[in-house]
Amino acid sequence: MANNFYPVILAGGRGTRFWPLSRKKRAKQLLALDGKQTMIQQTVARLLPLARPKKLWVITNEDLQPAIAKQLPRLPNRQLVAEPVMRNTAPAIGLAAFLLLREDPTAVLGLFPSDHVIDDEKRYRETLQRGIKIAAAGANIVVLGIRPTRPETGYGYIEVGGAYQGEALRVRRFTEKPDAKKADEFINAGNYFWNSGMFLWSARTLADAMREHLPVTATLLEEIAATFGTSKFAAKFRKLYPKCENISVDYGVLEPRSAKGEEAGNIFCLPADFGWNDLGSWTALHEHRTAKSSPPEENVMVASGMFLLNARGNYVHAPGKFVAAVGVSDLVVVETPDALLITTREHAQDVGKIVKYLDEKKLNKLV
Amino acid sequence: MANNFYPVILAGGRGTRFWPLSRKKRAKQLLALDGKQTMIQQTVARLLPLARPKKLWVITNEDLQPAIAKQLPRLPNRQLVAEPVMRNTAPAIGLAAFLLLREDPTAVLGLFPSDHVIDDEKRYRETLQRGIKIAAAGANIVVLGIRPTRPETGYGYIEVGGAYQGEALRVRRFTEKPDAKKADEFINAGNYFWNSGMFLWSARTLADAMREHLPVTATLLEEIAATFGTSKFAAKFRKLYPKCENISVDYGVLEPRSAKGEEAGNIFCLPADFGWNDLGSWTALHEHRTAKSSPPEENVMVASGMFLLNARGNYVHAPGKFVAAVGVSDLVVVETPDALLITTREHAQDVGKIVKYLDEKKLNKLV
Numbered sequence: 001m002a003n004n005f006y007p008v009i010l011a012g013g014r015g016t017r018f019w020p021l022s023r024k025k026r027a028k029q030l031l032a033l034d035g036k037q038t039m040i041q042q043t044v045a046r047l048l049p050l051a052r053p054k055k056l057w058v059i060t061n062e063d064l065q066p067a068i069a070k071q072l073p074r075l076p077n078r079q080l081v082a083e084p085v086m087r088n089t090a091p092a093i094g095l096a097a098f099l100l101l102r103e104d105p106t107a108v109l110g111l112f113p114s115d116h117v118i119d120d121e122k123r124y125r126e127t128l129q130r131g132i133k134i135a136a137a138g139a140n141i142v143v144l145g146i147r148p149t150r151p152e153t154g155y156g157y158i159e160v161g162g163a164y165q166g167e168a169l170r171v172r173r174f175t176e177k178p179d180a181k182k183a184d185e186f187i188n189a190g191n192y193f194w195n196s197g198m199f200l201w202s203a204r205t206l207a208d209a210m211r212e213h214l215p216v217t218a219t220l221l222e223e224i225a226a227t228f229g230t231s232k233f234a235a236k237f238r239k240l241y242p243k244c245e246n247i248s249v250d251y252g253v254l255e256p257r258s259a260k261g262e263e264a265g266n267i268f269c270l271p272a273d274f275g276w277n278d279l280g281s282w283t284a285l286h287e288h289r290t291a292k293s294s295p296p297e298e299n300v301m302v303a304s305g306m307f308l309l310n311a312r313g314n315y316v317h318a319p320g321k322f323v324a325a326v327g328v329s330d331l332v333v334v335e336t337p338d339a340l341l342i343t344t345r346e347h348a349q350d351v352g353k354i355v356k357y358l359d360e361k362k363l364n365k366l367v
Numbered sequence: 368m369a370n371n372f373y374p375v376i377l378a379g380g381r382g383t384r385f386w387p388l389s390r391k392k393r394a395k396q397l398l399a400l401d402g403k404q405t406m407i408q409q410t411v412a413r414l415l416p417l418a419r420p421k422k423l424w425v426i427t428n429e430d431l432q433p434a435i436a437k438q439l440p441r442l443p444n445r446q447l448v449a450e451p452v453m454r455n456t457a458p459a460i461g462l463a464a465f466l467l468l469r470e471d472p473t474a475v476l477g478l479f480p481s482d483h484v485i486d487d488e489k490r491y492r493e494t495l496q497r498g499i500k501i502a503a504a505g506a507n508i509v510v511l512g513i514r515p516t517r518p519e520t521g522y523g524y525i526e527v528g529g530a531y532q533g534e535a536l537r538v539r540r541f542t543e544k545p546d547a548k549k550a551d552e553f554i555n556a557g558n559y560f561w562n563s564g565m566f567l568w569s570a571r572t573l574a575d576a577m578r579e580h581l582p583v584t585a586t587l588l589e590e591i592a593a594t595f596g597t598s599k600f601a602a603k604f605r606k607l608y609p610k611c612e613n614i615s616v617d618y619g620v621l622e623p624r625s626a627k628g629e630e631a632g633n634i635f636c637l638p639a640d641f642g643w644n645d646l647g648s649w650t651a652l653h654e655h656r657t658a659k660s661s662p663p664e665e666n667v668m669v670a671s672g673m674f675l676l677n678a679r680g681n682y683v684h685a686p687g688k689f690v691a692a693v694g695v696s697d698l699v700v701v702e703t704p705d706a707l708l709i710t711t712r713e714h715a716q717d718v719g720k721i722v723k724y725l726d727e728k729k730l731n732k733l734v
Contacts, residue, residue, distance in 0.1 A: 020689075020691070303707075305730070307721050307724050307725075309717060309720060309721075310714070311709075318707045320705075321707045322387075322705060322706045322707070322725075322730070322733050323707045323709065324386075324706070324707070324709070324718075324721045325710070326708075326709070326720075327710055327711050327713065327714030327717065328709050328710060328711060328714075331698075331709065333700065333707070333709055335688075335702060338687075338689060339689045339691070340670075340683070340689070340700070340702060341691050341693075342678075342683065342690065342691070342693070342695050342698065343691075343693040343694055343695060344693075344694050344695060346694065347677070347693045347694030347695075350676060350693050351691075351693070353676060353693075354674050354676075354691045354693070357674050358674070358689075366689050
């Protein structure tokens, strides 16, 4: 176990696609969608064999901070950082780099989304340990890549080139979410991976990359980080953070760095063969739950009891209720104390439109 | 207004087809399925212009008695009669006859189901007034017949013959629920009506018919009625009523009487052209609600708010909740504090199977 490894969990996302269960103050990462623990609790539990709680950092927003503090009681309070305004991943990750550079100049950071599912945790940690070694060895950036199984247009892709130290591959290029035609080409080409959003790099490498590619934001973040642990931090954070560029780390740092060329970029892709699912919708959750043990036409019921007659492929979330499903297929029905969603597995990606409507109508209690 | 007219409302039915809203102690007639008043409150309100509360009787069972007393506060307590065991309509109606014969030997009884919908109340009362006249005129039985609109197999049918006093028709024959082929024949024949379950007859005529066609039950009921208003009534009722035949008034009284022939039977059918619906299922309720004002593909939503996107022909009951329906058609979704029903308009008649399952599994809280 590398004692300079610092996991940084990004937990500021809103996750509207799990409405009505997910809300502004109870985002996807705070839900127990798969098992008894919430997504962020599972993320932490997976990482604890590699890093003690005092090395763990969580970056979130002010809406979610109280709930996360409650769900992660062992996390030291200072390491739960709440952005005063929402920014994309580059400022959040950059801030983590500058904060940790002051904690430990040799720090190797692991960046982790807080709301993904991992099937094989042992293999996950083995992969991370290999990645940590590469990241610690110099000005290297390691990204965990998922071997694509379909021409998904919802993810960023990584184009890889030659092999490096066994299973790692040199990264040629990061691309934003492609259209369907491009996604097809990527799949057929064979040397593309999905960008998992999991990165490993030293705090120094990341700080340098920020200074090079996003110099204005880097200066602001350094100024914020310099006050960390003092009484001035909160005010400085609130004043300067909104001035940071609202840009993703992929677009702001990794793409320009990879543009230097395969050799000069020093970015490496580690194939992640540990079973990964980002649970992007109710449909993805249904597929994940049925893939584990049952045929895909299976019903998944979160309920106190059930009666099923000619019912196939439904996902029903109604904890504490007796659910009777008769003559219905491929539905998604989710019940909370104040709302009821009725849709199909096919239409579940439209759930974001409901949240948009509720936002517009200022039905704040429901979002 | 005939001052010897006594409406008797039959409110002992269980109405399992509105599960999960309907329960053993909250049967269909106690629900506000159409409007603010419950079905039994609507039934009473419709009749009050024809008979004051002190002439109104309700026959129910012990499970429902407390709730009905609450819903009908103006009904004198003695006139809310609770059967100690469930029997079919013949004993309930026969008991009403023997009770009212003692109250008023000239009484004309109107028998009314407690859970039907009437669109045109003025016409309904006009029809009743004509029927009361025929019933009061002698040993006549009047039944309100509904002109059939489809070959329904769920209702009993009345075959009529010649006209009598204007719009009334002489009844030839009562038939039980037919099969699909028979129902088709009835519709094509043109001289068949649906049996509405609404009857008018004098207490004396009914008492005589009971004595003739169901002599054992008639004797038991007379013995019970003789103790009404005394301290012995409850015990007598509990002891003798279970011995009464478990038979419907149609099968036990009307069929044998009509077998005497059109002339001798003295049974008359009054066509009921006032808009009638027995709301036999969630599907029937959806049709009734949409027929009033909207196209049939309309959604009917009992909810505190809603967002609809590509949603057609759904019935959703989730009072107090915000309902979002996306990409779904012809569903029936009903939510209560302890249960959630998900089915289609086509399958809503299978709801009784759920209640059967719950009965078998002794899940008593849910039935």
